[in-house]
Amino acid sequence: MNISYNWLAQFIDVDQTPDELSKLLTGTGLEVDGIETVEAVPGGLAGVVIGTVLTCQRHPDADKLSLTTVDVGDDQPLNIVCGAPNVAAGQRVVVATVGATLYPTNGEPLQIKKAKIRGAASEGMICAEDEIGLGQSHAGIMVLTTDVPNGTPAARFFQLEADHRIEIGLTPNRADAASHLGVARDLRAVLGKPVQWPSTEAFQVHSTDFTLDVRVEDAEACPHYTGLTMSGLTVKESPDWLKKRLLSIGLTPINNVVDVTNYVLHGLGQPMHAFDADAITSGAVVVKSLPAGTPFVTLDGTERKLTATDLMICNGDGTEGMCIGGVFGGKTSGVSEKTTRIFLECAYFSPASIRKTAQHHGLKTDASFRYERGTDPNMPPFALKYAALLIGEVAGGTVTSDLVDLYPNPIEDFRVAVSYKNVNRLIGIQIDYERIHDILHALDIQTVDLTENGFTALVPPYRVDVTREADVVEEILRIYGLDNVPLSDHLAADTLSDFPVVDANQLQTRVGQLLAANGFVETMSLSMTRPAYHDALRPSLPLADVRLLNPLSEELSVMRQSLLFSVIDALVYNLNRRQRDLRLFEFGTTYGRQAATDGKAGKYVESPRLALALVGDKTAETWQHKPQPVDFHDLMAAVGQVLSVMRVQPTGQQPADSTIFQYGLTYTLNQKPVVTFGLVQPKLAKLADAKQPVYYADFDWKALLKQYRAGLSYTEVPRFPDVRRDLSLVIDKGVTFEQINRLARQTERKLLQRLTVFDVFEGPQLGADKKAYAVSFTLQDPTQTLTDTVIDKTMQRLITAFERELGATIRK
Template identity: 50%
Template sequence: MKISYNWIKQFLQTDWDATKTGELLTDLGLEVEGIETKESIKGSLKGVVVGEVLTCIQHPNADRLKVTTVDLGEGAIVQIVCGAPNVAVGQKVPVATIGTTLYDDKGEGFQIKKGKIRGEESHGMICAEDELGLGKGHDGILVLKDSLLAGMPVSEVFNIETDQIFEIGLTPNRSDAMSHFGVARDLKAGLMQQDIYLELISPSVSDFHVDERTLKIEIEVENKELVPRYCGVTITDVTVKDSPEWIQKRLKAIGITPKNNIVDITNYVLHELGQPLHAFDAQKIKDNKVVVKTLAEGTKFTTLDGVERVLSAEDIMICDADSSPLCIAGVFGGLKSGVTEHTNSIFLESAYFNPVSVRKTAKRHALNTDASFRFERGIDINMTEYALKRAALLIEQYAGGKLGSDISDFYPEKIEDFQVFFSYESSYRLIGQEIPKETIKKILASLEIKINSETEGGLGLTIPSYRTDVQREADIVEEILRVYGYNNIEFSHKLNTSISFDSNKETKIENIVANQLSSLGFNETMANSLTKPAYTHLSENINEEANIAMLNPLSNDLKVMRQSLLFSGLESVAYNINRKNTSLKFYEFGKTYHHYNNKYQEDKHLTLFVTGERTKESWSTISKTSDFFYVKGIITVVLRRLGIDDLKTTPTKQDLFSEGITLSLGKMKLVEFGVIKQTILKEFGIKQEVLFADFNWDTLLKVTGNKNVKVSDLTKFPSVKRDLALLLDQKVEFKELYNLAFQSEKNVLKEVDLFDVYEGDKLPEGKKSYAVSFLLQDDSKTLEDKQIDKIMQKLQQTFEKNLEAVLR
């Protein structure tokens, strides 16, 4: 939220430095995220002075140019070539001197330099209105008053204003500070703690009176819960034109582009007092009646931006007598009922709409306006009539209007100010420090919180209506503390904390796997559990009916709970690849959410994403792309770390993969992994291969819980390695040889590895050669050659007998 310091000074006559003011506002809870210096005209016309045209003759080499001599004051006379048709001797004109920077309508600067135009020297530039940013005129140069002195800075002539703009990160609870008046009110309370007492000047509406009761528009509200208060007044004989310069300056300072006097005044009052207003062209309201109601689901309505929107049956609408919609209440006006240059009478609206209803409507239609920003946070219901009078008086003054009716005010149930009891003891308990009672009373008075009664133990208080967030005793304590100053609360140099150790078995297993994956170069990610409904259509295995939808989604991209961790993970992959980080290894522990048979179900998963190179590029390593078997190796290592082996491998039934497998233990599926289909990757703009693994974590925990880990001492005795080169039938698999070896020698044989396979024309047909290594080790003694030879002979005989192997 942008707040103008010059605007604040209309309510508080302070000369405090902007930086100090920003620090004080931050201490008060209105965090100032930045302070920007803003000029009413960019560059503040530095280097532009008043010049007097002394001579003006035709350019010898150009019909449309003239050569002038201009007095810039103090005897400085320069020659300037000018193309304006209205330049003449004796005029006082604005001159941009050499070195001056001027800015175009896009804010881009250009510097005035000495130069030659068609052979004649030119030492500056006589400026038109638009070249200085003072208007849009470009028919000729700007002619100034004759009484001005040559050499006088033009910035003094046009009263160029410099402002400091506070960017305030307003928290949702501080609806009272959604205006310049509200910020000034808070600043006043803060300055009082600095012993600076200033009067808060509020705009006067005492001159409000009806001129002629010539146009009355009746108001009808169908639902007082959705619309607790609705005020309106008519103004006739208005002239729609540009708003006065001072209003335009205020609006431009906070980033609002002026439109016309009527619209600008409603915007001005909104940012001044925090009360949204809306002006309707009264001639476009049928039968002079406004009906505030909801319309049928699916009703179409075109808003001011020219977009046709489909209404919900919950949207509050401003309609005319025959229920034709004019405006989405509290959010956006209608195209057909807005103020135009032909408007001569208006109906001015000021209302309080239900905050929840406005928020839902704004989100439903993806509209975030200044009005909805304030309505959905809760405005001051007692500000509606005052703000209406303030705007009406400004329209009378700057649009020549006349009040055509009394104020119509629908306010069936007046909302009384909230009452709360404040205990001194509770204050001490919550703050941890005793603040003097007189200081507390002073702070409460500065916040316009009235003291109704006082006892030894506390105060009976009335909360002003604009403080919608102060409803409890704890809220009062917070108010006192923020104005008193958190920095003024003493704290102990002793730090007390409690340390807890998580002995949860599931957490321990998760940490084991996380540490292992991190050591393998993976990075842990955490994605949002909310995702796009459209992702459901990327797989036939994901049932759209099982989606869990949000009742009040933040956006269409965060509308349903995810049924798979794949798509949010691919978003992260795409984000990194788009930023030239193409070699990725991610893992995520997360849940999926499903709605089956009127029941809700959560499943926990561990997912892996691998793409690009296995290792970082280096002079000492050969670049190798991650592939299916690399990922399979990582999965196998993780499962073995959890004590899970002897897995069954079957082709996957998931349509997410172009190729993939499922690893199961009995009938329980543990992991599905493979290469993601190109059609899915295309949806995320990913052009390189991505491998994905999905662990059913809940099932893994069940299986892991039944495994006992055996620990044994490292043997003290050396191992021995022997090799055999065997000629085997081509149908024989290494697995058969592996099993026979351990059946033959159970005690000493530790490992059997296949390190070479040969099939070629030098071998008999139907044969192949296996080179197999055997690791032998006795845990109780050192093996001798005789014992080793005996074991190897036994293994050879076993292979010859069972596999018809021949020693090569």
């Protein structure tokens, strides 16, 4: 958001430099991203002064040139050769001195240098208005009527005061500061100076000759709507002062009426719109929505299809829209050079309604930017009167209707209970109570119901970001100044609310969405299963079966202790229907019963689980490549994604239970299993009529939830580079990578960050019972750069440990 320094000075008296002002604004939370000097004319007329022509005579070698001497306030007058036909002695003129760069109205910039013209020395240039960018005329030099001293800068004489464009990185919550008035209100609280509102005392209704019927049919989307008509206008180019204001913040002037609406928008933060009143053929303006799919052509010439929730400013009760309320005007009702009568509207629209419409149509305008964040619901009548006065000043015309003000349900101030105890606790120091109230009053926040413990803050509705006690405390702190709060020896953070408890349902949804995005389909199966399945799994089942007292059938007579056969049954059902490539997941509960102790029956145990299952091919057959069957590593990747979402980093691994898996792994955390996965034993798969290899993973969902509640951990990003070293280990086939991993980390606990197997080799040259692992070791010291000496010693310790403990041979 851009703010003009000179424009801001109309709202509040600022004697700070732009740089000093930027520090004040940043301190209040309106962070200044940059300051740019905006010159009234390019170059700011630097080096151009007012002078007096002392002498003037014809050039002896050129009929159209004159030799002049010009007093510009220096010790000696300047000799200047001038080609203007109207130059004469005694004139007050504009002189560009040597070194000045001129930016003419048309053409390229010109730097003034000493020169010889037809043999005569020339030490400057007497200027026409187009040569310094002040107009179009080139008929002759500018002849002034003035008594200012010679040498007076031309920029001062023409009142071409430079401005400064202050760019503020406005945060989404500070909609109240999206204007010069909003910024001035913050400065009022910091500087203790009053805000100078523009006057509307001169506003008057001259007649009611042109009155329109104005109705609002959707008061929820448009709680406050105002409007009036003006007649006898002349639409033309805006005066210089208005164009300069808009140009100072990077806006392009359009015409005097539209420029006024933009001026009020950026001055007061209140969007408004002017309609060509002759386009309102029905004599009525109705605020309502139109049927979904209704076409509407906006000002940019694009036809858009409306939704049923788009709020429209309509011509009468028909389907003719004139403007998408609060977002964008229509092509047929816009103000043009032919406009002589206008209907001027100013409203407060529901932020949710505008946000939805702007998002749907992809329209981001200055008006929608403010409306969708929340404007002042009480501003429209004042802004409308102010705009009418300005339009009357720059375009002529008079107000020809009463001011329509439709506000059936005024929006009340927010009431926020505040305790001094929480103010002091959150800020970290005790602030004088009178100072607290002064800050809030300067921010238009009144304090009532005062007690020794606190008060009630009445927050104006334009402060949409101040609705809680913590928000009020933040307002106090940002004006009091963060820099004025000393740092204590024991820093701590505090909050008014408890941290939310982890929602297991939300986590389950998040994991389910992750799996679905990776091609998995969720299944839901019965919790009852066949006793034969449990008999096959019996060696791995730690609990006794829970049998139903009155089963529907023998096939469904026990509660399942594993999700394995639930998902295999689902796989078989789909495989039998020619769905061969399957990825399934299921969130479910398993049931068991503990053994009886001391004559007491064992307790029932329920365990929430997550199961994954893969069969078939991972890629379909195409002309480019053959189908590739799923394998262990596809399942391993899916397991890793689930653990990543659940913020679980396993600390160990071991071979999976051979009763269930032909091969696989169990990841452990603090020596407790969290997931087991691998290739299901073929005999178990066949028991459920599955004739294809089945890859299966079983998560302890309760353990994952418990670990997630532990929260996030953070490690500082290393400042020093890591180093990789590779070893090729010849080892017995019975040695697992987990043994290598465990031994390596026991041997080097500080520097070893990662180790990975990147190649496995078996062959007769190694021996019948041998294999070779190519292992990469990543070393890193967080405190310093590793030297070759330290790296070599570390690797030698690892080699010695592998040779001694695992009987490894290092291949060279």
